[in-house]
Amino acid sequence: MRKIYSLLIGLVLLISISSIVLVKADDNGNHYGKDVDNETEKEIKIMNNSLGAEIRLLQLEKALLKNILKGEMTVQVLIGLNFTTTELESILTEMKALLEEVKTANTSSNESVQIFVSLKNESKNLTTQFRETMRGLLNDTSLSELRVRIKEMLNASDQLENYNKRIINLIRTFNGNQLYRLYGLVGEANSSFVNEYLNGTLPLNETKLQLCKIINEMTKEKKYEIFSEIKGENIRRQIHAQNEIEHMGDHGNGHGKH
Amino acid sequence: MNKKIISIFFLLIIFASIALAYNYFNQNSTDEKQYGSSDKTVTDSDVASQIDDTFIGEDSEIEIGEMV
Numbered sequence: 001m002r003k004i005y006s007l008l009i010g011l012v013l014l015i016s017i018s019s020i021v022l023v024k025a026d027d028n029g030n031h032y033g034k035d036v037d038n039e040t041e042k043e044i045k046i047m048n049n050s051l052g053a054e055i056r057l058l059q060l061e062k063a064l065l066k067n068i069l070k071g072e073m074t075v076q077v078l079i080g081l082n083f084t085t086t087e088l089e090s091i092l093t094e095m096k097a098l099l100e101e102v103k104t105a106n107t108s109s110n111e112s113v114q115i116f117v118s119l120k121n122e123s124k125n126l127t128t129q130f131r132e133t134m135r136g137l138l139n140d141t142s143l144s145e146l147r148v149r150i151k152e153m154l155n156a157s158d159q160l161e162n163y164n165k166r167i168i169n170l171i172r173t174f175n176g177n178q179l180y181r182l183y184g185l186v187g188e189a190n191s192s193f194v195n196e197y198l199n200g201t202l203p204l205n206e207t208k209l210q211l212c213k214i215i216n217e218m219t220k221e222k223k224y225e226i227f228s229e230i231k232g233e234n235i236r237r238q239i240h241a242q243n244e245i246e247h248m249g250d251h252g253n254g255h256g257k258h
Numbered sequence: 259m260n261k262k263i264i265s266i267f268f269l270l271i272i273f274a275s276i277a278l279a280y281n282y283f284n285q286n287s288t289d290e291k292q293y294g295s296s297d298k299t300v301t302d303s304d305v306a307s308q309i310d311d312t313f314i315g316e317d318s319e320i321e322i323g324e325m326v
Contacts, residue, residue: 059319134325172316234308
């Protein structure tokens with residue numbers, strides 16, 4: 001009889017401890033699976049509209065192209081040093097095919113977040129494969145020298161300049177829309193700051209400071225009201241991102257053109 | 259002797275119930291804290307932080323790792 005009681009007590013203790021451990025683990029852990037890291041979660045917050053999706057996919061396109069260029073330069077250097085580069089070239093071919101997928105991804109699709117996350121993960125995997133293959137070919141000193149050489153070659157190339165211009169224009173349009181919304185919230189009809197920002201004559205930090213100044217000079221109640229509105233929209237974006245991630249977990253994270 | 263054991267057993271069940279109830283309500287209150295606050299005091303840094311979150315940094319980039 002005593003043994004049964006001891007077992008029951010042990011069982012109750014086990015349930016108590018495991019319930020606490022489970023909740024603690026839930027608080028600290030990532031709720032959304034291993035495919036989405038914190039950085040990606042932040043990136044997809046703006047993808048609740050096609051402009052945000054276009055920005056993120058174009059930024060991914062640029063990052064991928066930059067790595068392809070670096071990879072091609074690396075292969076050129078290695079061929080010059082009589083190394084066999086077949087495996088590296090095969091990875092580069094896959095990266096180029098992936099780049100085409102990024103270019104043709106539909107930014108207006110309801111699944112743009114899933115497509116972005118999937119393409120970004122594939123880009124990271126191929127980059128890691130290339131880097132690991134390189135480590136098998138060269139020692140640390142040679143790799144450091146190669147890094148410097150590739151950086152110089154990339155700086156001399158102007159292939160990424162066009163991307164930089166397109167990305168900055170899109171980001172300014174996105175931020176401009178946000179500025180119009182915020183100035184509308186605070187009730188300031190004067191949009192000269194927005195135009196100056198869009199023209200590139202007023203930096204983003206200055207524009208943000210002007211907004212903060214206007215809000216901080218308001219009465220406590222009005223300030224709270226505006227703050228709640230801004231925070232509310234940010235939370236809505238966060239929830240949208242989390243929903244997308246959870247949806248991705250439910251349906252897998254395959255990507256395609258839509 | 260048996261009564262003592264039964265008492266300890268019931269005490270443990272109560273403890274387990276309290277632990278579960280605490281965790282349940284604690285989770286709910288954490289969610290509430292994330293999406294709203296009854297405290298109407300908003301500092302300048304709170305405003306600046308929310309405004310920062312509204313915009314995209316012009317130099318922001320997607321990181322996919324280094325090739326070399």
